[in-house]
Amino acid sequence: MAGSIEHRIALSAESDHASLPILGRAHEWVVTVDHKRLGLMYIGGGLVFFLIAGLQAATMRLQLAIPNAGIIAPQVFNRLLTVHGTAMVFLVGMPILTGFLNYLVPLMIGARDLAFPRLNAFGFWLWLFGSLLLYFSYIGGDGLYGAGSAPDVGWFAYAPLTERAFSRGNSTDYWILSILLTSVGSTATAINLLTSIFCMRCEGMTLRKMPVLVWLAAVVSFLMCVVLPPLSAAQAMLLLDRFLGAHFFDTQAGGSAILWQHFFWIFGHPEVYVLVLPAFAFANEIIPVFSRKVIFGYSVMVAASCALAFISLGVWAHHMFSVGMAPAGNAFFAASTMLVSIPTGIKIFNWIGTMWGGKIRFRIPMMFSVGFLAQFLIAGLTGIMLAVAPFDWQLTDTYFVVAHFHYVLIGAIVFMIFAAIYYWFPKATGKMLGERLGKWHFWLFLIGFHMTFDTLHFAGLRGMPRRIYTYQPGRGLDTINLIASIGVIFQAAGILMFLINVIRSLRSGKPAGDDPWDAWTLEWSTSSPPPEYNFAELPVVRSRRPLWDLKHPEDPDWKYE
Amino acid sequence: MDDERNRGHEQTVIEMPAPTAWPMLMAVGLTLSFAGLVTSVAVTIVGIVFTIVGIVGWFGEVLPVEHTESIAVTPALEVPRAKVAVAYLEVGEMGHRAVLPLEIYPYRAGIKGGIAGGVVMAALAVVHGMILHGSPWYTINILAATGMADLANANAATLSSFIPSAFIVALVIHGVASILIGLLYGVLLPMAPRYPAFFAAIVAPLLWTGLLWASLSVINPVLDARIEWRWFILCQIAFGAVAGYVVDRTEKVRTLQHLPFAVRSGIESPGIMRERIEREPEK
Ligand code: HEM
């Protein structure tokens, strides 16, 4: 049995790098091709942008806290709005989530690295420089490089608003170029993940024995490969319009105003799933471990995720009901959107099934996961409401929509990002995150989130349009907006607790050991942090819970699977 | 990698891809060559130079042979365990491999329940129309108005008359909604194992009625004004009670969790069934 996991050689976490001077260590990070380091760099970079884009959001909420406030100028608001939305999607959500996949997938499939380690490094740096370009536009400024400064056209950059005639200077070009670059980086990552998952699994890990997270990583990568090219194509066309007068989207010269919307949303809607599927993936790993049960409905879970990815490709025009499509078009996209609720419902059912009858341990990762479950359910319900075309006609471009998508983006995705950080931090650093500060973080963030976004649904129902920099008093919006803005203070306090927690743990956290949660997937079978080569001997697995088998040879899982 | 694995415990070094800065240089180059569009041509030129240098350097590292780095391995033979206190799950403890719920209602039960509930609800609605408006068609037309915009604004006389198209629309809406909600009951009822009747007849109908009550004034204010909410709640509770009763009376079936996909999808595959039955860890 030489080479099977039972005989595997685990490794000590020690490395001699620690003795190098600071510069030497920085150099190591810069030239690294190790998937774990690159994963951590994605996550770290994403968190920095999360703070910046979060401050921008807070500034918007400050301006909107009271009616007729004049804290920031209208155009500044538009710039904040655009950069906040763009950054949260491309510089925060995508990199943090793919960073986790980068870190976890090779460990979970029992491989030493991704298939193309150098391509991985290239993808990361392209993402980072592309991201810096977006924020560089602030420095580009009204003076330095001619008219410009940060883009102010919204994260969707609707043409023809973004044509030269209406968007002078270079701000929109910054938006295009930056997203073009980060998309190339993301596509590289997606190809890398797909190849690794299909070609580099360790012995015995058949497709039916892969952790659900790995399955979802494959689905997400597939989705990225399909939907990023249309976005890049549209952006290339817009560049041609702006620099060479190509008239793709220029209505005055026979171009189409709707074309951009189709291109954008055929990317934009599946993008939501690119963001939310990894969040599901984390839930699929965390909920079973903290419920002390095997996942309920493994194959159904996988099938539902594949179904979600496919359906998401056919619903894009639900963002365009107010464009005035033919009734048949509206009906088709309303119906296909409602279809989404079936696989989603199945997933929620299976998560509850996983918790049912389990011995649930409410540690921080589990608390965030349960918050995610409830909030994602509500986000789904408001989403189905918006899929009803006449309802959407009334509420599109109101704060109801803003509240709905922040329920998905924060209530589901950011909550699961935090759950994942608390869960895998011990693996990556060898230190536990503090439980007490973690609870403060969770409760402050939860309360703040609901104060801000529950209330904003009602602002929308009362007709408050989105993308406005101020509003008139006495229209039933004053109290709502004030509460929403106060909620941001709670959220910020929660994030502060989190930062303190991370710094404290890195300095003097409790040593975690290799497997602090008594988990079952392969990443917990190496030391914390794992050595550069992950596994001294590549593992051999025989069931979906290889570590259970290892710890309990008297009653292993593979007898039953 | 295979021979590496076979060497087993004697193995002391592992070859990993060597660190490199070329991909980063190429990324800088690409970014600069793009950024030149919004700054100056000089930036693009520098960018292109960087890109080319980066490509050449990168290829030099993988062709003809990949640069690697040898890393020493420190062997240890222990199964790693936490250094912090965790309640470890032991074999046999509270069904350590439990896949719950063990039994669910068949989907058929949900559909039947939905139809039964729908029939009772429709009857109540017609009674309501006759008592309050003197016409059995009134409620039917109101329901149809959710899909037929012109009906929503119609006067009481029109609403009390028989309109064939409205009747069909109402039938479709009511039928589809009843069956879907029935299905939902079939799935959800095992989740409320303590008081299924209370959940089915009271909690669920009140939840969705509340949701509708809160949002209908926005979705369809004209319709909202015409709905008599007390009757509405009564109808919903009747639906919930009947549907829940029908579902709950149906015999539960075992979940198919342990069975292989081929069996679950009904594919005849000799050998699989027997094998599984032998392995079933039944007590
Ligand atoms: C404390 C947390 C946050 C607050 C207070 C906040 C607040 C806001 C506000 C005030 C707007 C402008 C709405 C409008 O006028 O239309 C906005 C837009 C947006 N936000 Fe957030 N946000 C937060 C977190 C996030 C996160 C985590 C994401 C994504 C992961 C995100 C994604 C977006 C997007 C995509 C837009 C749309 C931008 C556009 O319409 O161009 N936000 N947010």
Ligand SMILES: [Cu+2]
């Ligand atoms: Cu969408």
